[in-house]
Each structure stands twice: as C-alpha cells, then as structure tokens.
Amino acid sequence: MTLKTFLFNRGIFNQIVRNVGWVALVYFVGLLFALPIHIFMMAENKNWLMYHQTGRIFDIGSIIQFPLMFTLPILLAIFLFRYMQVKLSVDYMHSLPLKREALFFQHIIVGMVVLIVPIAIMAGCLILIKPFLPISLYSFKHVAIWFAGTVAMNILLFSGAVFVGMLTGMSVLQGVFAYVLFFFPAGIFILLMFNLKYFLYGFAYEYYLSYSMNEIVPFIRSLNWETRRIQPLEIFIYIVLTFIFYVLSLWLYKKRHVETATDAIAFRPLRPVFTYGFTFCVMLVGGAYFGEMQQRMGWIIFGYVFSSLLGYVIARMILEKTWRVFTGWKEYVGYTIFIIVVGLMFTSDLFGYESRQPSLDEVKRAYFGDHIYYFENDTESEENAFFYEKENIEHIYLFHQQLIEQRTYTDTENDIRHVVIGYDLKNGDRIVRQYTVPLNIYNQFYAPIFNSLEFKKNHYPILRTNHFKNVLQIKIGSEDKFVRLQDRADIESFLTILQQQLLNETFDGEIIGYRSWGTISIVYEKYREDSVEWKKSYHLIEQWLQNRGLLQQARVTANDIAEVKIIRNIKQVPIYDWTPEMIEREKEKIIVHDKKKIEQCLQMAGGGGGDYIVGIYYKNGHIDIQSFSKHLVPPFVD
Amino acid sequence: MIQIHDVSKRFGEFEAIKDVTFFVPKGSIYGLLGSNGAGKTTLMKMMAGIYKQNKGTITIDGEPIFENIKQKERMIFLPDTLYFFPNTTIRQMADFYRHIYPKWNEERFYKMQELFPINMNQKIHRMSKGMQRQVAFWLTFSAMPDVLILDEPLDGLDAVMRQKVKNILFQDVAEREMTVVISSHNLFEVEDLCDRIGILHNGSIIIEKELDNLKTNIHKVQVAFHGQTPSSFLKQMDVVYQEYRGSVLLCIVRGKEEQIIAHIQKHEPILFDLLPLTLEEIFIYEMGEKGYDIENILV
Known part of the structure; x- marks a missing residue:
C-alpha cells in the first residue's frame, strides 16, 4: 500500500468536504464584506480612505475580520472532530478500514484548506482591485503580511482547538478549552503574581506583571498587529506551535479510547489534573478578588476557602456531568492539606526569598525608587534611579536590611510610601523587591539617600547639565498664576539658582507634592520638557523672584487672600473629606485677616495629613482647604 | 477465523468483559447470546477493532484486528443503533462504501434493489428505523465482507424482511464462506441461524455449544x-x-x-x-x- 492510499481515501475526503465546506463559504463572504466591499464603501469618502492609507489592512473592516478569525477556526475544529465526540459516529468511523492517522490527516488537511482558500482568494481580490482605487491604499507587501498573519493565526487557533478536542469528549468543552488554552499561560501567570504578593513579603509583582503578558495571548496580540507590526518571528512561532499541536493531537488520538466520547476528560489520568488544576485556578481568582477588594488577610483566606470549594465542586460537576456531587470529599481534604503546606512554606520563607540580599561586593548598582518603571526602563534622559556610589548602595542596602528585619505590615497605617529596591549584580543577575513602608521608618532611611549628590543628579535631570542654550522658556507657577521666562539672561540666571537650590536641599521629612507652590517647567528644543516641583521651602527661588518683582505674578500671596480660617482637626479627618461648610460649622476657629499672618499661613499650609485644617478664602470667592502638620504651625496658632 | 483469547475490557472501574476466550471458524455463524448489559456489544466492538481490549488478543486470520486496515477492509460491523452520515442518500452512502471497501460489488448493489424496494436517492435520515436497517443490510451485503459482525441485527425488521436477510446470510456463508457473529438476547431468533452459540453473562462466556451435536x-x-x-x-x-x-x-x-x-x-x-x-x-x-x-x- 502506498502512502497516498494509506493516508488518503476519496470516500472519507468527500464526506469531510460535504460536512464542513460551508465554513469556507462563510469565511469568504465575511471577508468579502470586511475587505473589498468595505474598501469600495470607503472609496466614496476620501477622508475615510486616507485614514487607512498606511496599509493597515487588518484595520479595514476589523469588526468583521477579527471575530471571524477568532471563532471560525475553533468552530471548524469542533465540527470536523465532532465525529469523535458522539457515540454512534465514533464507533462507526472507527469500524471503517481507515487508520487513525488517515482520519486525522484528512480532517486537518481539509480543515486547513477550508480556512486558507478564502483568505488566499481574498488576497487575490485585494491585489485585483488595487488599480481601481483612487489612492494607493496598500502595497503588495501589505497584502502579503495580511495573508501571512491571517493564515498563521487561523491555523494556530485551529490546531489548538483540534488538540483540546483530543483531550475532551464533549464538543462544548472543546470550544471552551480552546479559548482557555490560549488565555491560560498569561492568565495563570498574572494570577500567580497577584497571589504571591500576599504571601511573599517584598514580592515585586509589578516587575513581573509588567512583562507584557497579554502579548502571548494570540487574540490580544493580533488586535495590535497594526500598531506593532506582526513580525516574521511571530509567524514562525505560530507555525511551530501549530506543528506541536498537531503532533500532540495525533499522539493523543492514537492513545485515545473510542469509548471516551461524551466524557468531559477523555484520558483518565488527566481527570485529577483537571479537578485540581481547575480548583487551583478558581482559588487563585477568588484570592486575588478578595485580596484586591479588601486588602486584608482574613478576606484573602476566606476567598481561598470559598473559591477553592466552588472550583472543586464545579470541576466535579463537569467531570460527572451532574450537579449532584455530594460525595467524594477526600480529594478536597487532600488538596486543602497540600495547599496549606505550600502556603506555610511561602509564609515561613522556606526558600529564603524574603530575606535574600546579595552581598555588598556583588552589587554593581542599586535601584531605589517608588515604582518599578525605571528599573526596567533604564533611560539616561529621564529620571534615573540607579546608584553606583558605594556609600549610596550601602544606604539602600541598609534600608533593605531594615525592611527585611522589621517586616512592617502596613494595612492600617495612613501615611505609607511605596519603595522599590533593586540590585544589578556583577554576574548579571537582578534582584528586585517591592515594599510598602510607614512614613516615619521611610524618612529615617530616605534622608541620607536623598541628601546625596548622586540621588539629586538622578532625580533632577536639570542637575545633569551645565549649559542651558537649548532651553527655550521656563514657566514658574500653577495653573492660575505663573511667570514665563524667555529672556536668555533670565533663563541662565534662574537655572543657576535652581541648580544651587536643588543641591542645597536637604530632606526635611517632607513628601514631594505636599507643600508646593506649583511647578517649574523647563521647555527645551524639540518639545522636550522637564519639570521640577516648586517646593515652598525653596527660599533661593523665592528670593530670586522677589528680587525681580515676579513673586506676586508667580504664586498666591497674601494680597490674593481675603481671610484664613484655622480649626483643629481633632478627629484627624483626612483633608480631602473636608468641605467649607464643615469649617463654618466648627465653633472654635481662628480667623486671620492680618497680611503678615496670612503670608505665614500660606508658607506653611500643605496638602498632607493635618493636625489643623486651614480654609483659605480668596478674594475672588474661591475657597481652598489645606492643612498644617503639627511640626509646622504658625506661632500665633496654638 | 476469529480467535478471541483471554480478552478483558474495563470501563473505568467497571469490568465489562472478563477473560473471554472463544473462536469462530471460517464460514460459520456464531450466535452471541446474553441479556442486556451482559457485554455483547462491548465484545463485538472489540472484535470489530473499535474498542481496544485491556487484556488478551483478538485476531482475524491470525492478525490482531485493532487498527488493522487489511482485515477491517474485509469486515463490516453493524451496530444495534445505526449511523449514517447526516443528509446522505443511499446512493451517496454506496459511493462512500465503494471507496472504503475494496470488494464492493456495484452489480450486486443494483441487483439487491429487488430485495430492498427503496428509492436509492432518498435521504436515509428521513426513513423509518426498519427501512434504515434494510439500507444497512443492503450496503453491507454489497460490500461483500468476509467477516460480518451483527449486533442485534433483526430488531425492527418485519418477518418477511427477516427471512430475506437470513437467506442472504446463509447464501453468503455457503457460497463465499463468510464468517458471521450475530448477537441477540433472544434464543429463538437465532436458533435456526447459528452453528454455534455462546452465552455471555456478566462479561464472561458461561457456556458454548455446537448446535448440531447439541x-x-x-x-x-x-x-x-x-x-x-x-x-x-x-x-x-x-x-x-x-x-x-x-x-x-x-x-x-x-x-x-x-x-x-x-x-x-x-x-x-x-x-x-x-x-x-x-x-x-x-x-x-x-x-x-x-x-x-x-x-x-x-x-
């Protein structure tokens, strides 16, 4: 028997085509609407056409193209292999003198032809209509890319759906599992990261989450094909995956027992894998849900218990195809014990993750920041948060050590700071941790780092330059009141003072943004802009503006204010909950009219947690509510 | 010749067939009797190479049947519930069989039209159960199998049709030495047909007899x-x-x-x-x- 007759049988081939040929028709008609007809509709309106002129074929009629691409291959796989999931047909097909290889290859070959033919015809149509369009909408290369991408995605989804079809004996589950298959890798990763952060103190989940996980979900990736062009490597990966799916499918098919049609899971050994896997995933979803909603360990544990129970019951319902699953709790108890052990291993830091610190000699550079972004995106031009100087590395190291030893859980505290500490080691390894730290502990360690020249140079790009020739203008102030410096001499002079101010600055426990007059934004050539917080403590700046008579223009002064009302914030109500009416209702309050005192109030008022609430009543009727912290209160109050 | 040696089949925890051994000589008709759930269908599906046994061997003319194309081309299994491709006519099914079974006899197919008075271009799915069974026999006999495995084949046929089918069976056995295995839960139904009878109970053959000297x-x-x-x-x-x-x-x-x-x-x-x-x-x-x-x- 030759290979041809061995793998090809005209009878079965005709039957398959008769069975699923319509899918090709549907796809063709769908694409006809999505592309040529749509293009002719667009051709009626020049602006519409211009919008697509960059050869974005995926964007044309995308509302039809993508849904077809995401559903038809999977539906097709279900229809083609439907014969395996129905008792009568599975017996019949396997009583025929056809090897499983022959059945399999003929089904997938017809399947791929059914998918590829309409796409190929459509690519031909696109090339045919090209000369008749008023503008050059796309090139041959664009059509080729469109063809390659569409075919690769279709075939990948089709092969994946075929693969899961071998694992299950139910067509419905085949459809569900097909989508799960492609979302699973990204989904489980994100869920694990979310859940690990509850158990691993210092776990830098944002670092891992920022890997663009959605890029590995083909559905999401393909929607971005126009903004980030599909690469040849991607197509290659899709083809390799398709191949792997086919090989696995055939292998499973040969192992599969015919009688498992209508079983939820066709392979017995996989049933516990399904039960526990499903339970685990639902548990992680529940944990993440309650964790994110309530941020408390009690709720997280509740989430785990509740959702693992739910997951277990649902998994058993699917396997046994009945909702009456009241027996068989032994496995759940086993699962629970296993999870508790794993949980304890993580919380007791068995793997030494939480206490891990490299030795100081190994550290090439250390990262210190309030978010993860610059740890991954190490760009020179913007803010840079890496420290190379030994002294600073030591400061960061000590801070880290302190955080490890103290292990402050801070759900109850109001004033917290996010801290990201990272190390780039000499051997190329990276270690990164993320913490929430109460303000008082933070300040203590933050001060020496902040006061270092390296930090300031990292933090303020303006300190990294000595010539200001490419500065076009400087805007000092807020939305309402500001000064614009455009004169070269003014710009040079101001920036020199600003540099001096920033270098002189010492950390005073003040959190950025709490007490500021506004921002200083420096506009460079080529639309580059750099801004620095204009803190109220920047006396050199204040002096400079005063000397030039610009202060009144640049910021709010006592002249703008009618009166200031000060009350004690006895109940420590957060500042953003205060309204002018609440201030009026307070019986005991200090009302200030004296200009000097008003100026003092303006200098000291800020937006942080306040022991005193300060109502600032502008002459123009505007009311601003700020606060004094107890460390910084005008002498006439109290 | 069908040889079944020490065959067992499990479905999960349930053991449907236990250590069954028997053989069917070439050109004979073997009756497999047993009540519902005795394991007849399971055993026949294994003989037809559909199910794979967990233990033992099933051979036809000395070759294991499972995934054996050469042997399966000579064999047809007719299940108790019939299957036809959706929306097909008898003619289309016949074309399918012609491509599948190398010994398909087109002449016989047309000749048998006299025995089975059904329009060839009718859709099989629209037909009654009894007519569908006639179609199944029509196609089966036209495929000229050397081995025929029939699971409760006579259910749903009227007495006249039963006799016709039995006659063709006898004729094929006599002329071509076709080997037949036929299952039934009714002894009378197969009494006049079989050379040999085995009774299956709870997955085991409890008795096996040659009818002639019985x-x-x-x-x-x-x-x-x-x-x-x-x-x-x-x-x-x-x-x-x-x-x-x-x-x-x-x-x-x-x-x-x-x-x-x-x-x-x-x-x-x-x-x-x-x-x-x-x-x-x-x-x-x-x-x-x-x-x-x-x-x-x-x-």
Missing part, C-alpha cells in the same frame, strides 16, 4: 420401574438433571441415543419415552447444572 447429544428420558429404580440405573448414565413425578423418573441425559436406549432397555422399565429437547430446554438444564438460572440470563 441436540443429538442430549435427551429427555421418562422412565418408570416396578418398585424402586435400580440403583445401577442412574450411575451408569451422564445425568444432567433428574426429578420424580410420582413414580415416573424424568431426567436429562447426555450421550448417544442408541447407547442410552440400550442401557435403559436393559433395566426393563414399565414406561419409557425418549423425547427431543428444545434449544431453550437444553440451555436451561445445562446452565442449571452450572448454577445459573436462565431466566436471569436470557429473556
């Missing part, structure tokens, strides 16, 4: 003696069953007819009758001997 080898005897039955009388016979009805002794005896008659005459009974047994009676007694109650095994 009837000649077992006899019902009614005897009465003056006074007591001579003690040597029963001892020298292979008695399967005995009971007294008044002074008359009724027993089922194995052995050659002449020998039994000679033996009994020797004891000078006052009453003696040698009666033939129906097939059902034979099984009742044979199985009673093995501790089974036929009521539970065959309906």
